[in-house]
Amino acid sequence: MNKQEFIETLRHYLVSLPVDERNELLRDYEAHFIYGQQYGKSEAEIARELGDPLTLARDIVGPDFLPQPPWAPGRDTPRRIGVTIVLFFLNLFALPVIAAMWAAFAAICLAALAGMLSPIILALESALYGGYSPFKLFMAIGFVGIGMLFAGLSRAAGIELISGMAKYGQWTSRTWKGRTRL
Structure with a gap:
């Protein structure tokens, strides 16, 4: 086990401690690694000398507060399969709806741009084809107002x-990880 694996495993087991206390303990263990490396020891040797992170956490926190290890075999596998299937079919429905919402957003943006540019378009039309009329000017002014609203x-x-x-992505991630009920 290297330094990073040791520290992350210990961090996982110490999750029930207050953040300041947990960070202080982790800094102490990182200092053990730095001190040992200064004397030519490998990270694996230092980790072996420090002991099993589960045993250390049990001594620090107590056996009642230890979470299940993240790599435990059979950890909620049927639920994960079910959640994966549900999220797959949910996304089959949600992705076209999301694409339609983005298309509607793009249409609103283009309508706003067209409305704001209507005086320039009127000026180009008058310059190229002639035929200026007050009606077209008033329409262009009206379209500027509509463009501003859009x-x-x-x-x-x-x-x-x-x-x-962003909220949908976070919810999907939390649900798949098992932190949110369906």
């Missing part, structure tokens, strides 16, 4: 869409 809507929609995507 710009505000696209900003709010973008913030909500990104926030929703």
